[in-house]
Amino acid sequence: MYVHQQANASQGAGNFGVFRYAKNYGVQNNIGFMITHRLNEADANKGFTEHHNTTFTVDGLIRPNNDVTIQYLISAARNNTNDSLGLAGNFFIGYNPQNYYVGHVTKFVDEKYIPGMGFVFAQNTMHHNPGGYYIWRPKGKLGKLIRRWDPGAFINWYQTTSNLQTQEVS
Secondary structure, three states, rough: OOEEEEEOOOOEEEEEEEEEEEEEEEOOOOEEEEEEEEEEEEEEOOOOOOOEEEEEEEEEEEEEEEEEEEEEEEEEEEEEEOOOEEEEEEEEEEEOOOEEEEEEEEEEEEOOOOOOOOOOOOEEEEEEEEEEEHHHHHOHHHHHHOEEEOOOEOOOOEOOOOOEEEEEEE
C-alpha cells in the first residue's frame, strides 16, 4: 500500500491510498484488483469541506493460445461530494497469427465516472477501434528493398455513452 499526502492550494491536504493485488493463473492468464482512495481534508479557515473519492477496478488478461489475446478492465468510482457512482472500462480482443492481425478495442467512460487520482480520456464517451492489417513479406528482388509491409485499416468511432449517439467516425 502506498500513501501520499500533499498540500493543494485549492483543496487543502490530500491523502492517497492504493491497494493492488494481481494473480497469475493458467499458462498465460492473470486477473487483478485495485482499490484507490483519496481523502481531501477539511480546512475551515479556507472554506474546504472533507471530500472522499474511492475507485474499485478489476482487470485481466486471457491468452487461450499464442494467437489470441483478450484484455479487460472495469472500474467503478464513487465520489461523496455529489454522491455519484460512475463506471469506466476497456475491452480488447486480438487475433495475430504470423501473416495478419485483426483486433477490436472498446473503451468507455460514463458521465459520472470521476476518479480521485489519474485521468480519463473523456467524460460520457465510448470509443471503438476495430481493424486489422495483412503482413506482406515480398520475395525476390522486391524482398531486398522491402522486408515487410503491413497494409490495413482501422476505424475510430466515438459515441456518447448516455444515449449511444455517434459523435465522430474516422
